[in-house]
Amino acid sequence: MPVDCRHLINCVESTSQLPKSIDRKDSAKYAPSVNRSFRPSPSRLRIVAAIFCCVSFASCFGQTPRTAACTVFAADGSLATGTVRDGDLETRLDVPGSPVRTIHTSVGNASGCEEAVSSDGKWLATVVPGDKLTVLITDMKAGALHSRFSSEWHTFNGYPFERNRSMPLGGFAADNSIILYRDVPQQRAGRGGADGELHVQHWSTESRLLWEDNFGITDVGCGGDDPIAAQNLQRLWVPRGCFTRGYQGFTFDQRDWIADNSLTLPKHYTSTPVDVQNANRLLTVVGDRTNQKAALLDYSGKVDSEVSLPFFPNLLGPLVPDWFYVRQPAPSPDGRFAAIARTRVAWVLVDTDRDWGSEVLLLTLHPLSVIETLRTGRGGIGALALDHRNGAARLVGFWADHWHDLRWEEARKGKWQQTATW
Numbered sequence: 001m002p003v004d005c006r007h008l009i010n011c012v013e014s015t016s017q018l019p020k021s022i023d024r025k026d027s028a029k030y031a032p033s034v035n036r037s038f039r040p041s042p043s044r045l046r047i048v049a050a051i052f053c054c055v056s057f058a059s060c061f062g063q064t065p066r067t068a069a070c071t072v073f074a075a076d077g078s079l080a081t082g083t084v085r086d087g088d089l090e091t092r093l094d095v096p097g098s099p100v101r102t103i104h105t106s107v108g109n110a111s112g113c114e115e116a117v118s119s120d121g122k123w124l125a126t127v128v129p130g131d132k133l134t135v136l137i138t139d140m141k142a143g144a145l146h147s148r149f150s151s152e153w154h155t156f157n158g159y160p161f162e163r164n165r166s167m168p169l170g171g172f173a174a175d176n177s178i179i180l181y182r183d184v185p186q187q188r189a190g191r192g193g194a195d196g197e198l199h200v201q202h203w204s205t206e207s208r209l210l211w212e213d214n215f216g217i218t219d220v221g222c223g224g225d226d227p228i229a230a231q232n233l234q235r236l237w238v239p240r241g242c243f244t245r246g247y248q249g250f251t252f253d254q255r256d257w258i259a260d261n262s263l264t265l266p267k268h269y270t271s272t273p274v275d276v277q278n279a280n281r282l283l284t285v286v287g288d289r290t291n292q293k294a295a296l297l298d299y300s301g302k303v304d305s306e307v308s309l310p311f312f313p314n315l316l317g318p319l320v321p322d323w324f325y326v327r328q329p330a331p332s333p334d335g336r337f338a339a340i341a342r343t344r345v346a347w348v349l350v351d352t353d354r355d356w357g358s359e360v361l362l363l364t365l366h367p368l369s370v371i372e373t374l375r376t377g378r379g380g381i382g383a384l385a386l387d388h389r390n391g392a393a394r395l396v397g398f399w400a401d402h403w404h405d406l407r408w409e410e411a412r413k414g415k416w417q418q419t420a421t422w
Helices: 005-011 041-057
Strands: 066-075 079-085 087-092 101-104 116-118 124-128 134-138 144-151 170-172 177-189 194-203 211-219 228-230 236-241 246-253 257-260 272-277 279-289 289-296 303-308 323-328 336-345 353-365 370-375 382-388 392-399 402-409 418-422
Touching: 041 279, 066 116, 066 392, 079 116, 079 392, 087 124, 087 134, 087 272, 101 144, 116 170, 116 279, 116 392, 124 170, 170 402, 177 211, 177 392, 228 272, 279 303, 289 370, 303 370, 336 382, 336 392, 353 392, 370 392
Parallel strands: 066 382
Antiparallel strands: 066 079, 079 087, 087 101, 116 124, 124 134, 134 144, 170 177, 177 194, 194 211, 228 236, 236 246, 246 257, 272 279, 279 289, 289 303, 323 336, 336 353, 353 370, 382 392, 392 402, 402 418
């Protein structure tokens, strides 16, 4: 998904003071008082942020995607893909027992998309960031767009404070309400700039805002990590501050978020952890450069098991340093398998970063092991989802400007077989 680091300008170098429970009526008291011995000028910070953008994101996943893509599997095996081209969102629904249906929706100047599906497989939520934050709600069983709404981005002094949050869509809660993460700027007391408050919104499938919770000051302004959700959003961990591995945990009790156990991620984690269904575990990737491992964490962040991810040694060594960019892992809905997409990039001294190709690793989670590697070539991987049932894994991903549908059978344990492309 395309990313934008303009939000780095409002970096907050502090640790959050999060409440023991969330009070919707009086959340301002949770804003911390911060003393810093050094605060760079806004102009210097803008320059640093711009340089960081050019160096980091121009090469992320090999190139800037020309087409935005998103995909998700439901627990019943239903598949949804979203493709954004030239202001048009193509939603493709592949529901067992029904013909494949395609819906086209105008979404304007869109910069990406995210998808989530309800636990019963009926509702699909597609979030499309653009000039506004647009949410489309599709009835997957009926194969039709059910409702949609758009929300203005929060700004600060004309600056788009939250416009390019990496993951505004939290997913579906147990009651089928749609969870959105919103970044709300708050003027810093006695000094310039703004701190960011994380607000969690609950929307109905009828495009009604049900309620909104304020989790106080988090690392919104510094381009830090997204919240971590688990158990159909009955549990949530919120980042404590800028570039920290610590998260404060909350559990959802009817209509209140109650403080729960904290979580500390391992050092050198490279992807936001994702919940593994039916396992009470989080899956992430840790490591430095090409020396990476897939790791299962318990709900405190402790490593439960890990496995090294394979890579071909770089024979050029320190002359051409290389590393992997890693997408968030994609576990299958049954919690037995997972796919990890990586793009290998090298720094060539006479040029900018070079794309050395992408790959998808297939892992079994119990026990944790790597069982197959699929190389997809150059150009990055725009979206990925995995399903597992009836002794076979089904992988759907977007690369080389096309969607690819592949199958891997446990009994044969051979290579991936491509079954369709579009």
